[in-house]
Amino acid sequence: MSVQQSISSNLCQHCARSSACFGSLNNTTSQTAHRSHKIYHRGESLFSMGDEFEALYILRAGSAKSICCSSNGEEQISGFYYPGDMIGADGFDSMTHSCGLKFLETSSVCRVGLKELDMALIESSSTRRKLLKNMSHALVDEQQMLMSIGKLNSEQRLAKFLLDLSERFQIQGLSANTFDLSMTRIDIANFLGMAIETISRLLTKLQHQQIIKVNRRQVILLDIQRLQQCLLVDSGISWLTDLQKLNLKNRQSASLVA
Amino acid sequence: MSVQQSISSNLCQHCARSSACFGSLNNTTSQTAHRSHKIYHRGESLFSMGDEFEALYILRAGSAKSICCSSNGEEQISGFYYPGDMIGADGFDSMTHSCGLKFLETSSVCRVGLKELDMALIESSSTRRKLLKNMSHALVDEQQMLMSIGKLNSEQRLAKFLLDLSERFQIQGLSANTFDLSMTRIDIANFLGMAIETISRLLTKLQHQQIIKVNRRQVILLDIQRLQQCLLVDSGISWLTDLQKLNLKNRQSASLVA
């Protein structure tokens, strides 16, 4: 499940986890264009759907969600972002943003303008690699998410969501067991393609099973192993196994006849 | 719905729709390294999940599917590819392919090695833009697909799938109304996250409604407008409308009390 796993670890030296940035570009050409760091608050937008694409951003602190819009006007959250994640790469396609981005809490982003970026891409092979790696990772991430929504049942989806969050908090150096959700159940439901009531019910179910403990936005994973086991249980749609089963049955009936 | 819409229009001058390529790189440095075009047949793999990432490919002719694998071992088709589409960009992340790629019919691909690509990226700003644009498009495409699976019911998903295919065939200069599916119902079901029986039922339902005509793999869209209307009918989960409804109701009951 995506949850945009550390999409852009290591892109900005000033930013989260102080890792190498979009370039040594600071050192060379664009010495003047120093990075702009800006603060946003809960509910504010970094950009909206359709806005002109003029920069990439890296989330330094806080969290955010990206919101897409369907043909019939419904909104869908396509990912959650945490410190270190790259934001806005969807803009290269049409040079406008296909998703809006809203902050879930007070957050800070680092802005990298397109010109600045292009120069960095010319000069630094490591920057090229990093950008491609990040976009590629976002791609892989979304594929995973597609898998999840397509093949897992509600409980598995929720379990995967929690485990992914846990992993990402751990990467940030936070607790993998105890964390606070910055998004509402409505957001989670929207993201996972389920009803909020289902989310609620499943959370309490997992709580009764002593697998997790939930109190408002605070989540404690009591037994990560059992949570992982939720994913393995084959209660979903099985595709190729389906064919295999069919083959098995055909052979069985054939052998019975014979 | 993705169906990987024309992910890489205009990337290889020798290839589909004779458009500008991954570079004028032929003209400059790597004159010797001429493109390798290779033919594959139905069922053959271009690469498998986990294979080393060593080149990007552009599909010149035919069609293909990319296959991901989930935690519990199930397979999921993450996209279909048609002439002009770029293949393999998922590899930049871990330098191994996260998906396998299998051809659905006899097909031809153009291979662009990584070194070749990197040189082109240094020399040509248009190549940089094209690659980023293509990867970004794939990203947007998958977001759309996520939206579809998350928010649309089975009929809407299938309608969107057919409409997307139609659009892509049209882009290729083929008929938008009449085309042949190169994938099986099993593939479609897997891709859309549904059961094959559901696909079958819905196809016959749409046929009875005189919206489409299906015969084996051949599909004729009799009434594209009505097919598009299928998408607009709000029979799915409505999210923000949900909140709005709630607000409305609250206000209504409030005004009733008042």
Place this chain on the structure above:
DNA sequence: CGTTCTATTGACATCATTCAACGCCGGTGG
């Protein structure tokens, strides 16, 4: 405080999967 947003829970309805049986087609081998 009161309004709004969020979250929980129960009863009910329904869409989609599952299970099962059958028909079609193309290939393969007798």
Place this chain on the structure above:
DNA sequence: CCACCGGCGTTGAATGATGTCAATAGAACG
């Protein structure tokens, strides 16, 4: 040339998971 078989596709009946509707209650925020 026919028979058989495996892959693919269709259809019906039954079950189940999940969405919908409704009522309630706590938290956040002004």
